[in-house]
Amino acid sequence: MGKNRTDEESPVQGIGKTLKAVRNERDFSLDQVSEITGVSKTMLGQIERGESVPSISTLWKVAKGLQLSLSTLLNNPEPEYKAVDILKDIQPVYDEEDRMVLYNIFPFDPLSGFEYFYILLQPGTVHASEPHRNAAQEYVVVTSGTLTLKLEDQEFILKAPAKINFHANIHHTYKNETGEPVVFQDIMKY
Template sequence: MKNPTYNIGSVLKRVRFERGLTLEETSNLTGVSKAMLGQIERGESNPTISVLWKISTGLRISFSELLGSESTDYEAVSIDDIEPVYESDGKMVLYDVFPFNPMLGFEYFYIKLLPGAEHVSTPHQSSVEEYIVVTEGTLKLTVDEQTFELTAPSALRFKPNKNHTYSNPYDTEVIFQNIIKY
């Protein structure tokens, strides 16, 4: 499997060049510094999920496209074979199981939150919806100022156009599925 840092850098550079954007213009669109964007393009930086969301939102591309994920007509997936993205000091582990497919309009993530994990996600485009299905443990999800405690098995649909925080303040691991519909 390809190095995800290299994939992210090459996709960012390709999109930027296709659109004729300078690093400064890309920085203005995404809110990510020119220096950080340059480091990402050169594969010298392993960006956090928050930085990846800023880039994908600012450039209006899917998160999975930024990861350089490819899709086929038929695919059996083992979570263990997917290169995870780590966030929240390694306490949030994200697997991009089914990358964005423009024909279907969604992407699917398998996410583990270890005890003590907390991840703040910046707002997505207003037309996006998220579907959360908790399959193990209890997920604490705060959307804007409303907090939900989702104990497995449970689910929640919401518009992620406001800050939202995924956390696990408990002593056991949380596993949830996250479907993002564009």
């Protein structure tokens, strides 16, 4: 799926530099970051050195533990007024099995207070998301396929075109229980 760019700096190196800069700015050791994120010290070190491609789940754990937006870790600002082909021009982040693909379309901007993701779920994919303490609302718009969304103990079937929003500080799970890919947009409002 082409996880490496040939640009001067790959997204993996960018994530590592950002993680190290935040850790140093807060005067945290790798042990301290490991404790607050639940990600091993070894993995954090590999991410910082650009030696490991972190999964979406790992990035969310780091962002949650450090109380950062996911966009801050991905740090992919685009120049203004530039048309972008999402699937060709933006480097995605994959889950452990390459079954969930996340594109950081509009990285977090403190002035707008949101970040925007384009997400593809392959058939049979289940992605459990921990509560986001630093996000107030999550807005989901299904644009292709049928997404099953579990919010705590409630389950919603969203057949495109469909939308839902919810408080992001609860456990939620995205599922594709169909034989076709699901595409949805996810906006995190802080």
